[in-house]
Amino acid sequence: MEVFLQQLINGLTLGSIYGLIAIGYTMVFGIIGMVNFAHGDVFMVGGFIALILFMVFTAWLGVAVVPALVLVLLLGMVLTGLWNWTIERVAYRPLRGSFRLAPLISAIGMSIFLSNLVQVIQGPRNKPLPPMIQGNFVLMGEGSTTVVLAYKQIVIMVVTVVLLAVFWWLVQKTPLGRAQRACEQDRKMAALLGVDVDRTISITFVIGAALAAVAGVMYLMYYGVVNFSDGFVPGVKAFTAAVLGGIGSLPGAVIGGLLIGLIETMWSAYFTIDYKDVAAFSILAITLIFLPTGLLGRPEVEKV
Amino acid sequence: MAATLDAQVPVRPAAGALLSRAVREGGFAALITLGLSFPILALRTEQNMANELVLVPRWSWVALLCIAVFIARFVQIYFDNKLTRTLLVLGCFTLLGGLGRAVNAAFDGFAATVFTIGLLLLIAGMVWERRVETAGVTTPLSPAAKARWAVVTRYAGPVALGFLAVYPMAMLALAGPGGSIKWIDNFGIQILIYVMLGWGLNIVVGLAGLLDLGYVAFYAVGAYSYALIATKVIPETFPALGVWAFWVCLPISGLLAALWGIILGFPVLRLRGDYLAIVTLAFGEIIRLVLINWVDFSNGYAGLSTIPRPSFFGIPFNASDTGFAAVFGLEFSPIYRTIFLYYVIFALALLTAYVTLRLRKLPVGRAWEALREDEIACRSLGINTTNTKLTAFAIGAMFGGFAGCFFAARQGFISPESFTFIESAQVLAIVVLGGAGSLVGVVVSSIALVGGFEILRELEFLKQIFGESFDPAQYRTLLFGLAMVVIMLWKPRGLVSTREPTAFLKERKTVSSSLVKEGHG
Numbered sequence: 052m053e054v055f056l057q058q059l060i061n062g063l064t065l066g067s068i069y070g071l072i073a074i075g076y077t078m079v080f081g082i083i084g085m086v087n088f089a090h091g092d093v094f095m096v097g098g099f100i101a102l103i104l105f106m107v108f109t110a111w112l113g114v115a116v117v118p119a120l121v122l123v124l125l126l127g128m129v130l131t132g133l134w135n136w137t138i139e140r141v142a143y144r145p146l147r148g149s150f151r152l153a154p155l156i157s158a159i160g161m162s163i164f165l166s167n168l169v170q171v172i173q174g175p176r177n178k179p180l181p182p183m184i185q186g187n188f189v190l191m192g193e194g195s196t197t198v199v200l201a202y203k204q205i206v207i208m209v210v211t212v213v214l215l216a217v218f219w220w221l222v223q224k225t226p227l228g229r230a231q232r233a234c235e236q237d238r239k240m241a242a243l244l245g246v247d248v249d250r251t252i253s254i255t256f257v258i259g260a261a262l263a264a265v266a267g268v269m270y271l272m273y274y275g276v277v278n279f280s281d282g283f284v285p286g287v288k289a290f291t292a293a294v295l296g297g298i299g300s301l302p303g304a305v306i307g308g309l310l311i312g313l314i315e316t317m318w319s320a321y322f323t324i325d326y327k328d329v330a331a332f333s334i335l336a337i338t339l340i341f342l343p344t345g346l347l348g349r350p351e352v353e354k355v
Numbered sequence: 356m357a358a359t360l361d362a363q364v365p366v367r368p369a370a371g372a373l374l375s376r377a378v379r380e381g382g383f384a385a386l387i388t389l390g391l392s393f394p395i396l397a398l399r400t401e402q403n404m405a406n407e408l409v410l411v412p413r414w415s416w417v418a419l420l421c422i423a424v425f426i427a428r429f430v431q432i433y434f435d436n437k438l439t440r441t442l443l444v445l446g447c448f449t450l451l452g453g454l455g456r457a458v459n460a461a462f463d464g465f466a467a468t469v470f471t472i473g474l475l476l477l478i479a480g481m482v483w484e485r486r487v488e489t490a491g492v493t494t495p496l497s498p499a500a501k502a503r504w505a506v507v508t509r510y511a512g513p514v515a516l517g518f519l520a521v522y523p524m525a526m527l528a529l530a531g532p533g534g535s536i537k538w539i540d541n542f543g544i545q546i547l548i549y550v551m552l553g554w555g556l557n558i559v560v561g562l563a564g565l566l567d568l569g570y571v572a573f574y575a576v577g578a579y580s581y582a583l584i585a586t587k588v589i590p591e592t593f594p595a596l597g598v599w600a601f602w603v604c605l606p607i608s609g610l611l612a613a614l615w616g617i618i619l620g621f622p623v624l625r626l627r628g629d630y631l632a633i634v635t636l637a638f639g640e641i642i643r644l645v646l647i648n649w650v651d652f653s654n655g656y657a658g659l660s661t662i663p664r665p666s667f668f669g670i671p672f673n674a675s676d677t678g679f680a681a682v683f684g685l686e687f688s689p690i691y692r693t694i695f696l697y698y699v700i701f702a703l704a705l706l707t708a709y710v711t712l713r714l715r716k717l718p719v720g721r722a723w724e725a726l727r728e729d730e731i732a733c734r735s736l737g738i739n740t741t742n743t744k745l746t747a748f749a750i751g752a753m754f755g756g757f758a759g760c761f762f763a764a765r766q767g768f769i770s771p772e773s774f775t776f777i778e779s780a781q782v783l784a785i786v787v788l789g790g791a792g793s794l795v796g797v798v799v800s801s802i803a804l805v806g807g808f809e810i811l812r813e814l815e816f817l818k819q820i821f822g823e824s825f826d827p828a829q830y831r832t833l834l835f836g837l838a839m840v841v842i843m844l845w846k847p848r849g850l851v852s853t854r855e856p857t858a859f860l861k862e863r864k865t866v867s868s869s870l871v872k873e874g875h876g
Binding site for chain 2: 085086096099100102103104106107110111130133134137141142145146149150151152153155156157159160161162163164165167168169170171172173174176178179180181283287290294325326328329332333335336339340343
């Protein structure tokens with residue numbers, strides 16, 4: 052029971068991070084029907100930006116940890132958004148309307164480029180940081196079988212929930228979100244009705260990257276280490292989450308993220324930690340083969 | 356990167372307005388570059404003696420990069436002529452390289468030479484621009500030039516084949532037994548492996564239009580089949596086979612890979628496009644992760660070593676009395692094995708190409724191409740899409756398996772490290788960049804991507820500019836990713852983008868692939 056509860060907490064924390072990344076996949080897929088393969092690497096770039104900014108604020112400017120984290124979060128969102136804006140502008144926009152696989156291949160190239168760019172300019176080694184937030188609540192149990200809720204886990208979950216609320220409001224209630232949903236339904240019609248489609252798509256990429264940047268900060272806080280190759284596997288898992296939740300559906304992405312996080316931690320706890328990535332990849336394959344619309348997705352209508 | 360934001364202005368606006376626009380756009384691009392590079396390029400994280408991370412600023416790099424982006428964007432907007440643009444941008448970048456040398460090391464003779472070259476390029480660009488302005492717009496290719504080009508392309512294939520056939524001998528004659536190994540092995544064999552993989556994947560991606568991101572799985576199946584059979588099964592059960600191990604295992608590896616092609620192909624029959632790509636990626640990763648974790652079977656990360664090398668049809672390549680050199684009365688040298696391996700992979704690659712060409716003329720090949728162009732129409736015409744897709748997967752996988760078997764035999768050692776996603780991406784890039792479906796395109800892009808990056812290792816002069824710690828080889832993958840993006844932007848249909856129809860009425864008309872609707876597979 053204690054093990055289960057502990058894994059539940061860990062899984063939800065991990066799942067929040069996956070959910071934040073998954074939103075970027077699902078939004079981009081919703082609006083331009085493209086798997087943004089480089090999104091996992093944008094998340095990794097976000098993690099690196101967070102690492103460097105955190106060091107600038109704490110080591111150079113002497114800001115305390117908590118205000119530094121808030122600043123890192125805000126500035127990191129802006130800078131990672133700028134990265135994704137540039138990527139969309141340079142590598143995807145010219146290919147819109149080209150044959151279907153061209154953007155996917157461009158995105159794969161971008162993914163390889165980003166991870167190796169960071170490897171070259173920041174070095175191939177792991178970048179460890181001393182723990183930012185220490186301490187935890189002991190919820191129940193004693194001795195070796197305690198259930199522990201670490202402060203950093205609370206921070207991760209709270210930040211995720213708050214951001215999702217803000218983001219939900221942005222998509223549902225603002226003119227920007229309306230334009231975004233209109234483009235998702237019918238890009239040509241939206242353009243005829245005066246929606247600036249290019250701008251809306253750019254903003255979608257920026258929002259997706261901003262959430263990925265938050266995920267990057269959380270990842271750095273949770274594991275205390277970031278590496279140039281950290282984009283690929285979390286990226287694929289977040290994509291799995293987006294597919295599992297039903298691609299194109301925002302609540303689906305979050306639910307999928309939580310599910311993937313839970314499955315991963317439970318699998319590691321009860322089966323074997325060696326095959327946890329195999330489990331994630333298998334879920335991806337099984338979902339795509341047997342449940343391609345996901346849990347909350349709309350079925351795709353085949354037009355001749 | 357700015358080359359993609361190309362806006363073709365039909366009428367040139369007034370020079371003043373154009374200048375201010377170019378300055379504005381250039382400044383904007385430089386500002387964006389500053390924003391992008393601010394934390395991640397400007398401050399490098401490094402570990403100090405106490406194993407703590409410290410930040411090392413590199414503002415001069417950021418400044419140089421911003422200036423370079425400004426110049427590139429400015430030139431791109433302000434000048435119309437492509438040659439002018441190229442000359443000017445190259446000139447400015449060379450100047451910046453010289454500046455980098457002067458900042459990082461010292462203003463010495465080398466930096467002065469670089470500066471001079473840069474200035475010369477700039478002057479050449481200016482002169483050319485003046486000529487363009489006075490002479491008007493340059494004419495496109497004349498009919499005579501086109502006719503000459505047609506002759507060149509007609510004989511290119513046979514000439515290239517002849518060149519490949521004599522390549523190792525020519526290298527041996529030119530560089531001697533010691534010096535030629537690098538050229539035959541790193542360039543010849545390495546490129547031919549990728550040509551073969553590209554041609555194998557071309558059946559799946561280029562002909563049947565099924566995007567496969569996990570092709571390396573079949574390469575791995577072939578390699579591990581050979582390694583496991585040759586090191587575990589043959590010595591215990593069939594010791595008599597001995598030196599023939601490679602020749603016996605080659606077909607077995609291909610068949611096992613084809614079997615896996617069917618096993619993995621079966622569940623994904625319903626999927627198309629991006630989803631198919633992602634599932635095949637997942638399968639490729641699953642196979643790699645199983646190879647890593649199932650230590651009893653595959654020896655995990657440590658990999659399998661002492662894999663027997665191929666023999667010359669029963670005669671081993673060693674220094675013994677029954678070895679190749681002794682039997683043929685030659686002096687023993689490792690070069691004979693390398694040359695033999697070269698011809699083996701050359702023959703395997705030719706086999707792949709031959710089979711592909713023949714299959715395209717059979718009903719199944721026609722069905723693949725029909726499937727690529729339009730799956731729904733294909734089904735309406737009564738083509739069994741299940742069988743069509745499975746044969747494409749199986750045959751593509753089989754050639755991947757052959758290549759894997761050869762790879763294991765050539766290396767003598769394999770580990771899961773050799774079968775990562777990046778390999779799949781590389782082979783896919785070769786196929787797509789060459790122009791999906793084109794055999795010649797695969798060769799061209801293999802030479803460009805694989806050979807180009809091998810050459811990168813040799814570029815010592817870059818160290819002179821960027822300092823001794825600069826290692827060009829580490830930029831290999833970086834440039835490879837960039838090349839994928841740039842070629843997609845420049846030619847989304849690949850380098851060789853014309854299609855010759857295999858079935859035609861009366862006359863064969865070459866169709867530009869941009870006229871073909873494609874990509875639902």
